[in-house]
Amino acid sequence: MTESVYIVITQTGTILSWLLKRITHADYNHVSVSADPTLNVLYSFGRKNAYNPFWGGFVKESPKFGTFKRFSETEALVLALPVTKETKEKIEVRLAEMYQNRRDYRYDTLGLLLAGLKVLYVRENTYYCSSFVRDFLKEFGLVDDSVFSKFPKPIEFLQLQGGEVIYRGKLRLYEEWLETK
Numbered sequence: 001m002t003e004s005v006y007i008v009i010t011q012t013g014t015i016l017s018w019l020l021k022r023i024t025h026a027d028y029n030h031v032s033v034s035a036d037p038t039l040n041v042l043y044s045f046g047r048k049n050a051y052n053p054f055w056g057g058f059v060k061e062s063p064k065f066g067t068f069k070r071f072s073e074t075e076a077l078v079l080a081l082p083v084t085k086e087t088k089e090k091i092e093v094r095l096a097e098m099y100q101n102r103r104d105y106r107y108d109t110l111g112l113l114l115a116g117l118k119v120l121y122v123r124e125n126t127y128y129c130s131s132f133v134r135d136f137l138k139e140f141g142l143v144d145d146s147v148f149s150k151f152p153k154p155i156e157f158l159q160l161q162g163g164e165v166i167y168r169g170k171l172r173l174y175e176e177w178l179e180t181k
Contacts, residue, residue, distance in 0.1 A: 002082045002083070002084065002085075003082070003087075003088040004037070004081060004082055004083065004088075005033060005035050005083055005088060005091055006033070006035070006037065006039060006042075006078055006079065007031060007032075007081060007133065007160070007163065008031065008033070008034060008042055008076055008077070009030070009076065009077040009079070009154045009155065009158070010028060010030045010031070010068070010074050010075065010076045010154075010171060011027060011028045011029055011075045012067060012068070012074045013074065014053065014067075015053070016053045017030065024116075024153055024155075026153055026155040028075070028154050029153075029154055030044065030046060030129050030154055031044065031129050031157055032044035032046075032129065032133070033095070033133050033137070035092045038178060039063065039174055039175065040175070041062055042061040043058070043060060043061070043095050043098070044058075044059060044061055044129045044133065045057065045058055045059070045105070045107050045128055045131075046059050046061060046129055047059065047066070050066050050069070050070040050071075056107030056109070057102060057105060057106065057107050058098060058099065058102040058132075059102075063171045063175070068172070069172075072170075072172050073170065074170065074171045074172070075168075075169070075170065076167065076168070076169065076170070076171040076174065077158070077167070077168055078165070078166050078167040078168075078174060079157060079158070079163040080163070080164050080166045081137075081160060082162050083140070083142065087140055087142075090140065091140060094136075105125045105126070105127065106126040106127075107126070107127070107128065108123065108126040108127050108131065109128075111126065111128060112128040115128070116151075118150075118151065120150060129154065130152040133152075133154075133157065134148055142160075143160060143161075147159050147160060147161070
């Protein structure tokens with residue numbers, strides 16, 4: 001039986017996302033991953049506090065709390081990426097393990113800024129959202145580098161082989177939409 005993991009590409013409308021939109025020319029500028037079909041728990045590298053865009057790290061996100069709740073008009077594209085049941089279980093374990101050890105990971109502010117200047121800068125256990133989701137999916141053999149530019153952008157996840165956009169709209173309305181399916 002095939003399961004899915006979910007890639008959630010968002011645009012919050014924050015000042016930082018507006019700035020990233022200007023730099024990247026992309027309509028969506030954040031990406032998260034979830035094993036939860038309701039999207040009540042997503043994981044990414046982002047704000048640790050909804051009111052402070054400069055304090056980031058490995059975080060749990062949700063339409064029900066934090067940044068996505070504060071910015072309730074967040075637009076989202078939700079992709080379902082098919083995986084085996086065994087792979088999904090491994091993904092769930094790995095995400096929980098990473099979250100438990102979240103202090104071992106750092107938000108890559110410098111790497112993100114340098115990516116905007118087309119300068120590659122990589123440090124161990126240091127990510128911005130799209131570099132994390134890319135590397136995380138690669139860890140499970142779900143993507144290869146041919147899909148991504150040297151400086152991965154959230155919008156590039158739309159090119160994932162086998163990924164299907166299952167929802168477009170306000171992130172806060174996703175669960176309501178899911179109940180109608």
